[in-house]
Amino acid sequence: MKAAYQKHLEAEQAAQQSRDAAQRSIKPHADDSEKQKERFRLIREVVSTCSPTIEKRPDSVSGRTSSKISHAIALGAQAFAAAPDPDIDNGFIVGFDFGTSSLKLAVRQPYRAGENLAVMPVPAELRSGGHAFLWQTAVWYDPADESFSLFPRPGLELLEGFKTGIIGGNGGRRARLDLQVTRSEAAIAFVAMQMAHFFGWYGEERPLREAGGDWFLSINIGIPVAAHDDVQAFRTFRHIVAAARELVASADHLTLSQVRLAHQQAGDALPAGWEIIPELTAAIAGYAADPTSQSGSHVLIDVGASTLDIVAFNLLRGERIAVISAGVELLGSASLVAACENDVQEAVFRSACDRQFHGVFGDACRRSRGSNGFSPVLRSRDVQLITTGGGCASELHAEFIDQKNTPPILGSLPIVRPEPPPSCTSADCDRSRLLLAFGLTRDVPELLELRLPSQVPDIPIHRAPEHFFPSAEVT
Template structure:
């Protein structure tokens, strides 16, 4: 090598390692939420039952809808009852300041019983975390389904008991038709394998919620567990609903004065995933009709943002980070993890490029292949940002850039509150975090009809649309 080339090689800065593409479990060296644990009050015990007191015959049943947003970091729930939607408060399980979100974790006590949260008398190994991570992968093991089902069973029991506590005067001695809706990623229904995993999860969780106590460990190969995974409980009035989360998030928007028919984009920044979807909505023949044009879900959520910041850090640095309660602002995170602020900012720059690349790819695919004739390309594409990380600058800037490079005009919108949710039930500015759960707490029939992306062919050269089975153009396109 010539001397000049050696000098250039010596001073050329080393390229930063790429952003990770698979999860590495970040498990802090110590439990950080044991002080928030709440010993279940007496009223929580009632959640084992399907009704509050002995049912009286001759009275019409009351429909109760449970909506659960099962998240990587936090889980949220809401109850639909009496033509109103009530976000669930977790004061009977957790003493954190934010009472509308529950950390997605549970403890296994010495006798084998499971309880929500980090029990003060258990070790780090007895607290199960990262329950949602396996569901972000193409295949989900039965063991992962069992662990997540234990958590959801505890959530379902709590929601029933909370409903009795809040509305006992109305529900006592009544027959209740329980219905359960669980949120899925925007591409969840496109993949039969993923759909089956979620159905097994929710079936098993409901069965477990009716037991005398929820066991912390399940043998995934026992005949009873396998039977519960594959058979819907008769105690549910209908088959559990698996609803794409974006439908639940925009449920308030579609019945608001802000609504405009046509093409939209939603970017959901969750703990584990970044869910980007373009969809259209129109109103025809008395119902809303949705079409999914381009759904993409990648492991670029907040946990991956933190994991990316730790690339190159030693094990001791990583063990100081709790992906649920850690500081997200770059400089504060650097102090917490004993890293240089410039290092964290450099990693954030690489991460932002990946976020922008994903958003740009989804919007470009929609514009060039899927829905070429949308008026949104000239008038401006309406974009929603939601999720726990939706307000972070590390996402908002790349999202705005990714959309703007393709659509040129971007109309960023806040998610309006569903009109069945009273404004006093949540703090100002927090609705976007519970919008999925609130939207899920209703009859799935209210969402209208949905055409999946796999059932819509790419636009041909002239912009006509072909659908399997073929639908009329007006069923998908706004006039």
């Protein structure tokens, strides 16, 4: 009996040690708090004030490519000028994944069977990482006549990395010190020309065949999930989108003065048919659309070029998907390069990634947020980890992700890297990079059903009575 009792005590002690380790893993030591905050501040300041180089840009494109792009932009601009309003009866939905390194554009016809989903291909010279459907997020500017272009030509200057500064709250700074174009203005020109090009491409190619409508119902543009929950950041992106919409009709010859005027006159209301959607809300929608997706607690980590986005959410079949906690920081793969080039050590950068995770996951583990589904101490099953984004391939980020998917933290379920349906393209490519664009093609009411952290109320905590005496009715 004594031996059995001793064994029981040892088991309890081991269990308590495991619980203590779990709590330590999700909550940084208080002594390190100020140091960690300073690291965040340093990295954010360094990265947000520079325009990081993402990848090698082309010096030129073929005559065929330049003619094809220019022709599509002219057609799209003409079509939009003739019909700027959405088709609410039979329109298609555009998913506009505006990433720091690349743009992905998908289109879906809702409420139709057959070939109702397609992704826009990219000219070989302008592909990001050689991917057939990733268009480099870059725009070229002509200082002579102050015009913009989606492809390089002699005498034009490259503008890139502008979304990083916008996320960091520096959209009003110049994209390049030697040019007068701000980051927000570069983004406006890029979005306007890309939408005109898309409309021209869709009109000529009819990629949805018989299933596709003639005009758009909704253009869903993704922004970082935490930015959507931040009033000032959301307002900045909203002004960029509103200004870009006003310029689609003149995108075949877009000048800085036009962009600047449209930006100055942009109102707070989004135009009809243009929506701003939290990026990870769209990624969750894309994941949830897969019939193999599981119910329960999830953590999604998206590593982009500029940002590390982390979100904890609950997925319940037949009910709303609730985002319990979320965070976005300038800790992506290109941000790592920019930080190291400015004398930030990799260990400091990695520590900041850990702190961001602990902040999001630790918040989800609070009793008032959803601890029973996330806390390593209280949950009944492991948390499903989902990863997206090209930056996951970086050595630092890959190691960071693997160390979170362990029993003391998330558990040991296989990591899921979801993809859109194979029907979106027949090309041999990494379809997981297209998940966000696919998710953005979901119906707006469906996307807006996904609640953000600020929209999810705390769970009331009721203290259990210290003693419980069963009544005669209970017994």
